[in-house]
Amino acid sequence: MSLIQTASAPMAPLMTRAAQALKGLTPGKVLTFLVLLGGAWVVIFPYVWMISSSLKPTDEVYDADFTIWPKTFAGVQNYLDVLIEQPYPTFLLNSLIVCAGVLAVQLVTAIPAAYALAKLKFRGATILLGTVIACITIPINVTSIPLYLGLVRAGLLDTYFSMMFPFLVSVFAIFLFRQFFKSYPESIIEAARVDGFSEIEIVLRLIVPAAVPAVAAFSVFSFVAHWNDLYWPLIVVQSQDKMTASLSMMQYRSEFDINYGRTFAAATVVTIPMLIVFFFARRAFVRGITMSGVKG
Amino acid sequence: MSAPASLLMRRQRRLAYWLVAPAVLLILVIYVVPMILVFAASLTDYTLVSDYWEFVGLDNYRRMFGDPQFANALHNTLIYALVFLPGAFFTPLFLAIAIQSRRRFRSFFEVIYFMPVTSTLTAMALVWSALMDSRQGIINNSLQALGLPAINFLGSPDTVLYALAGISLWSVIGFNMVLFLAGLTAIPQNLYYAAAVDGADHPVDRFFRVTWPMLAPTSVFVAVTSSITAFKLFDVVAMLTQGKPAHASEVFLYLTFLEGFEYFNMGYSAALSVFFLGIIFLFALVQTLLADRAGRY
Numbered sequence: 001m002s003l004i005q006t007a008s009a010p011m012a013p014l015m016t017r018a019a020q021a022l023k024g025l026t027p028g029k030v031l032t033f034l035v036l037l038g039g040a041w042v043v044i045f046p047y048v049w050m051i052s053s054s055l056k057p058t059d060e061v062y063d064a065d066f067t068i069w070p071k072t073f074a075g076v077q078n079y080l081d082v083l084i085e086q087p088y089p090t091f092l093l094n095s096l097i098v099c100a101g102v103l104a105v106q107l108v109t110a111i112p113a114a115y116a117l118a119k120l121k122f123r124g125a126t127i128l129l130g131t132v133i134a135c136i137t138i139p140i141n142v143t144s145i146p147l148y149l150g151l152v153r154a155g156l157l158d159t160y161f162s163m164m165f166p167f168l169v170s171v172f173a174i175f176l177f178r179q180f181f182k183s184y185p186e187s188i189i190e191a192a193r194v195d196g197f198s199e200i201e202i203v204l205r206l207i208v209p210a211a212v213p214a215v216a217a218f219s220v221f222s223f224v225a226h227w228n229d230l231y232w233p234l235i236v237v238q239s240q241d242k243m244t245a246s247l248s249m250m251q252y253r254s255e256f257d258i259n260y261g262r263t264f265a266a267a268t269v270v271t272i273p274m275l276i277v278f279f280f281a282r283r284a285f286v287r288g289i290t291m292s293g294v295k296g
Numbered sequence: 297m298s299a300p301a302s303l304l305m306r307r308q309r310r311l312a313y314w315l316v317a318p319a320v321l322l323i324l325v326i327y328v329v330p331m332i333l334v335f336a337a338s339l340t341d342y343t344l345v346s347d348y349w350e351f352v353g354l355d356n357y358r359r360m361f362g363d364p365q366f367a368n369a370l371h372n373t374l375i376y377a378l379v380f381l382p383g384a385f386f387t388p389l390f391l392a393i394a395i396q397s398r399r400r401f402r403s404f405f406e407v408i409y410f411m412p413v414t415s416t417l418t419a420m421a422l423v424w425s426a427l428m429d430s431r432q433g434i435i436n437n438s439l440q441a442l443g444l445p446a447i448n449f450l451g452s453p454d455t456v457l458y459a460l461a462g463i464s465l466w467s468v469i470g471f472n473m474v475l476f477l478a479g480l481t482a483i484p485q486n487l488y489y490a491a492a493v494d495g496a497d498h499p500v501d502r503f504f505r506v507t508w509p510m511l512a513p514t515s516v517f518v519a520v521t522s523s524i525t526a527f528k529l530f531d532v533v534a535m536l537t538q539g540k541p542a543h544a545s546e547v548f549l550y551l552t553f554l555e556g557f558e559y560f561n562m563g564y565s566a567a568l569s570v571f572f573l574g575i576i577f578l579f580a581l582v583q584t585l586l587a588d589r590a591g592r593y
Contacts, residue, residue, distance in 0.1 A: 169322035
């Protein structure tokens with residue numbers, strides 16, 4: 001008896017919940033859901049097609065009779081070719097070096113500057129803040145000619161330095177962190193000063209830990225932006241040993257590889273790192289977008 | 297003010313200079329000096345191939361306004377923007393509203409629609425060009441299976457800008473959707489209750505009475521950033537069409553790139569860059585003006 005009761009007891013709320021869910025279903029809601037589902041399929045299909053093609057032999061990629069799972073499996077061969085015979089590990093490593101280098105310098109330069117702008121009084125602070133805000137609107141495309149000519153003069157084209165140079169300071173990060181630091185309570189900083197904390201200790205032990213969400217959001221944002229960038233590497237990279245993952249895709253503009261299965265294995269290898277970042281750091285990335293936007 | 301306090305202030309000021317020094321130095325080398333040089337270069341006939349150059353005054357600007365390639369690039373960018381912008385605004389708005397009200401599938405749809413935003417566009421553009429292939433692509437195969445004529449998406453001057461706009465929309469919709477979702481979440485729920493008391497029960501009424509006005513700041517931001525994105529179209533063009541066929545996809549930034557880094561007409565390209573900056577500033581100005589008005593709600 002008690003057995004039946006315990007078994008049926010959870011069923012009752014479940015049934016009413018199902019009934020409620022069904023009652024709430026209007027034709028409009030069903031239609032919206034189907035549209036959302038259809039849209040989702042369109043958005044995700046290029047990934048499905050890319051991964052599916054990367055597992056196929058050349059003659060099957062453009063087969064009129066498309067199947068998600070290949071009829072002849074060539075995945076192992078395609079990926080081995082890309083990762084061993086073609087220099088894709090080098091391209092990925094180049095992208096990693098550039099993105100990590102850029103991010104490290106951006107953080108090291110932006111955090112102290114943002115702290116000074118938010119919490120310290122010094123002459124020129126207003127001019128500096130104005131310059132930072134003005135520079136946010138200037139895209140790399142406007143300053144690329146002088147930057148390129150300078151790097152040509154210095155004989156630095158086709159080096160990691162030239163690939164990182166225009167991004168070593170992020171005016172966006174300075175502004176974002178400054179807004180974030182400004183809301184940090186003055187009283188805690190004063191108390192720390194009274195306790196004999198030096199200004200550097202205040203930054204490292206109080207401000208930076210409090211700014212972790214902003215720093216994390218910006219970091220993901222910066223990393224993704226520079227991994228995906230095409231414009232600047234296209235200008236300064238000249239040899240295959242400095243080619244970034246994103247730039248490497250330009251090779252397929254001409255008949256670089258007539259093995260289509262292998263081509264899309266390469267495209268998958270280039271896309272996967274940012275997909276991984278996306279799945280693990282989506283929330284931080286989204287926070288970065290919303291922080292940059294609406295309130296600014 | 298007591299002596300120790302002013303000492304502290306002086307120490308603070310000295311420290312501030314040290315803290316901002318690296319950033320200031322880099323801003324000078326990366327932004328300020330190059331900006332001055334772009335303006336200066338736009339007044340010269342400098343080319344990378346010859347050491348000899350001279351000041352030509354406003355000749356580059358005069359040439360620009362008489363250049364059929366410049367007119368063509370502006371025209372292409374405008375057509376592209378007219379196709380791209382409505383899609384980049386209304387699709388994410390619809391998605392955000394449809395997704396926000398859903399409890400169970402909300403994060404599922406958020407994840408999927410947002411995925412293209414972080415994906416490497418050069419690689420995904422390669423995939424799109426395969427899907428849009430004129431003879432063997434899966435889109436044309438499907439059209440033909442339905443008895444419709446095949447479309448040479450990227451190869452025909454009549455369709456290339458639409459095809460590029462489609463690819464860009466795919467990559468940007470999730471970004472704008474996230475902005476709208478943030479805007480929607482910030483709307484206080486009691487406004488909807490108040491509207492319901494006033495008799496605005498229907499979703500359409502709720503939208504026009506509460507959602508749309510409250511969303512105005514977000515809408516302005518989305519509209520302006522999307523306009524700038526449209527004007528900055530580069531990656532997909534460089535990757536897939538290089539301005540072809542018959543200059544039909546030669547958009548503004550791609551022309552600037554060609555003049556500077558393919559033909560090495562640095563002076564002329566600098567003038568185009570200055571024009572580009574002017575457009576960006578114009579958008580920024582529009583945003584500030586509209587944001588002020590939108591903020592009054």
